[in-house]
Amino acid sequence: MNYADLFRVTLPETALEFAALLVLVVDLAFLRKTALRPRAAVASLLGVVGCLAAAWAIFAAGSVPYAYGNEILLAAGGLVTVAQIGIVVLTAVTLLLLIDSAFTRHVAEFAAVVLMAAAGGLLIASARDLLVTFVGLELLSLGLYILTAFAKTSAKSAESALKYYLFGGMSAAFLLFGFSYLYGIAGSTNFYAIYSALRQTGAGLPPIFFVALVAIAAGLGFKVAAVPFHLWAPDAYEGAPTPSAAFIASVSKVASFALLVGIVSVTLTPAAVTVPRVESGLAEALQSIFLNIFVSSLIFLLALASMLVGNLAALAQHSVRRLLAYSAIAHAGYILLGIAVGTSRGSAAVLYYILTYGLTTIGAFGVVDVVERATGSDNFDAFLGLHKRNPVLAAVLMVLFLSLAGIPPLVGFWAKFNLFAAVLGASNGAIPFALVALAVALSAVSLYYYLQVLKRAWVQPAVHDQPIQAPPVTLAVLVFIAAAVVLLGCFPSLLQNWIASF
Helix, strand or coil: CCHHHHHHHCHHHHHHHHHHHHHHHHHHHHHCCCCHHHHHHHHHHHHHHHHHHHHHHHHHCCCCCEEECCEEEECCCCHHHHHHHHHHHHHHHHHHHCCCCCCCCCHHHHHHHHHHHHHHHHHHHHECEHHHHHHHHHHHHHHHHHHHCCCCCCHHHHHHHHHHHHHHHHHHHHHHHHHHHHHHHHCCCEHHHHHHHHHHHHHHCCHHHHHHHHHHHHHHHHHCCCCCCCCHHHHHHHHCCHHHHHHHHHHHHHHHHHHHHHHHHHHHCCCCCCCCCCCCHHHHHHHHHHHHHHHHHHHHHHHHHHHHHHHHHHCCCCEHHHHHHHHHHHHHHHHHHHHHHCCHHHHHHHHHHHHHHHHHHHHHHHHHHHHHHHHCCCEHHHHCCHHHHCHHHHHHHHHHHHHHHCCCCCHHHHHHHHHHHHHHHHCCCHHHHHHHHHHHHHHHHHHHHHHHHHHHHHCCCCCCCCCCCCCHHHHHHHHHHHHHHHHHHHCCHHHHHHHHCC
């Protein structure tokens, strides 16, 4: 084992872990008796510096993967770099929302857990081995359970964390169960070796393979909140502190979908397999039938259920947090369409979508937090007359919600356009076309429930005329996010060309 190469590839994770320890040491040694806001500012800024160091390390690591023997364990470069940069940027933005928060006095501990969970996300994005994947998923998941329960005085926070933990433990069991079956079939935990071994079996694919596939789909479906593994999401989004909910909705989703993109990349990369590939026409045909078609059909089914349940259930919500949760479920369904087609163009469109969605969702939770602290509620009626009580906040909310609905020229429109175009361009079949048509129709449905909130913010009069004061740092972050959404929408090639450069 070459430990120098291992350290080089895991340098971004090391930077985040070092930053987490530094945050704890500085707070415990020098700031424990200081007022809450300066402590939160120092913890957040040290965390942001750690994220910047991790971003530098991602580029410095290059594109040479880490291999143990002949098996690649950690990938580097390409779309892995895109996903990892997205994770550290979204983590930094989430930490900035902590500065004006008041849900806990343990701000350094919160920032440290965020950074350690983000390190798990980086590991997931680069993993090309079942065991490495599971370690990364558990590092991320354990952090998310803690973050959800961080508001100790809130009964909702404790309840949502308990539900999240119980569902998460069960999903981890399903995932490990499926992994063990894959190892038994292929004799290896390496993605490339497993794929090569499955191709060679041809028509001899054992029935246990399909059991493993369903178990893995259940485990990963939980991570991305796909139906029917979504039941934790509304409670977690509603009960978690705002920075925690924003982190769950953005960073954890980027990491989980980056893993799925990595799995797709294995099927597109003939290099680095440890088992010789079978080149006979019959084997290729059987591989297409038993691997590609079955896997695609399973993912299409999850996508269909997620789009339908997410959008239709959102229509009945009166809490903006729960609306965002069901919206996230619907968006997971859209993204799964790009995963199902299994092409490099689809993978790039998935990353474009999830990065822009993650940034927009963080901003949406930031607006909800400001209104919730001022009114004591996140119900739709709490946003009544927001355009008079805080015009800047109302404008930010309008930009973010219209982007989530896919209205041009905001970046959400281009995210959906690129994704749906990738799905249609990859296949001429009736099922992908029908699913894209349904996705477009359900996007129109989503516009209705987003407009329900915007109608109260911009059209209906306020019950109370007191202005809503947004904390300066939070307001600056929200304005920056809204400006980025508009800028990337008006110039979509900025992000597209950056992703394509890898």
